Amino acid sequence: MRQARDFIIFPLDVPSFEEAKFYINLLSNHVGMFKVGLELFIHSGPEIIHFIQRTGDTKIFLDLKLHDIPETVSLAMARIREFGVAFTTVHCGENHRMLEAAVSGSQGKVGILGITVLTSVSGEDIQSAGFREEYATDPTGLVLKRAKAAKTAGCDGVVCSGLEVAMIKDHVGEDFITVTPGIRPAWEASNADDQKRVTTPAQAIQNGADYLVIGRPIRNADDPRAAASRIAREIEEAIKQS
Ligand code: C5P
Numbered sequence: 001m002r003q004a005r006d007f008i009i010f011p012l013d014v015p016s017f018e019e020a021k022f023y024i025n026l027l028s029n030h031v032g033m034f035k036v037g038l039e040l041f042i043h044s045g046p047e048i049i050h051f052i053q054r055t056g057d058t059k060i061f062l063d064l065k066l067h068d069i070p071e072t073v074s075l076a077m078a079r080i081r082e083f084g085v086a087f088t089t090v091h092c093g094e095n096h097r098m099l100e101a102a103v104s105g106s107q108g109k110v111g112i113l114g115i116t117v118l119t120s121v122s123g124e125d126i127q128s129a130g131f132r133e134e135y136a137t138d139p140t141g142l143v144l145k146r147a148k149a150a151k152t153a154g155c156d157g158v159v160c161s162g163l164e165v166a167m168i169k170d171h172v173g174e175d176f177i178t179v180t181p182g183i184r185p186a187w188e189a190s191n192a193d194d195q196k197r198v199t200t201p202a203q204a205i206q207n208g209a210d211y212l213v214i215g216r217p218i219r220n221a222d223d224p225r226a227a228a229s230r231i232a233r234e235i236e237e238a239i240k241q242s
Pocket of ligand 1 (some may be wrong): 035
């Protein structure tokens with residue numbers, strides 16, 4: 001049975017091994033997963049993965065957002081699968097072959113999440129990239145199209161906004177995993193930082209999200225461990241009610 005803390009993914013958005021170590025020691029076994037992104041992985045390499053694994057039972061999400069020719073993606077995935085991480089990411093991109101290569105390269109040893117449309121991309125960007133007018137007017141159509149492509153290729157889920165979860169679950173399937181960033185607890189709702197389309201942990205859970213990426217509300221708290229526990233309690237309440 002999943003515990004509330006299992007829903008929380010804490011991104012290690014720090015530039016050095018030393019800083020990452022501080023948060024790993026503090027939050028190991030208090031959140032469900034650590035997300036290692038490009039900045040930290042480029043700086044610290046596989047050693048950061050091994051350190052997390054030695055420290056506790058908190059899982060790892062290696063967020064490398066692969067995007068290359070299918071052969072290269074497959075070979076990269078063959079290396080990633082040796083790490084024993086729970087999830088990694090690949091862009092849905094322009095064709096299904098890259099997604100299929102990611103899935104076959106993983107050999108079922110790491111969950112593959114598709115990146116549909118980055119939240120930094122606007123309708124205007126989509127138009128100037130040459131996509132159909134309808135996607136520029138409403139990018140959620142493109143998000144859904146790419147989520148379906150990820151499902152067809154055999155991916156395990158997608159990273160999406162908490163506001164897109166219900167749509168994706170409805171159209172792609174309940175068991176298709178949704179990982180949602182842009183989360184701000186009710187007690188921090190006024191502090192969205194640079195996140196534009198935010199949801200509270202409770203809203204994301206009620207919409208059906210499987211995992212919540214929560215960074216700054218934990219990292220910037222006076223007591224990050226207490227903040228993680230408080231968020232876990234909010235999640236627990238939402239699970240009971242949904
Ligand atoms: O909670 P906070 O805003 O600090 O979380 C930021 C994290 O969420 C970063 O690791 C960022 O890469 C990730 N993320 C995001 N928006 C997306 C996808 C991922 O902020 N659309």
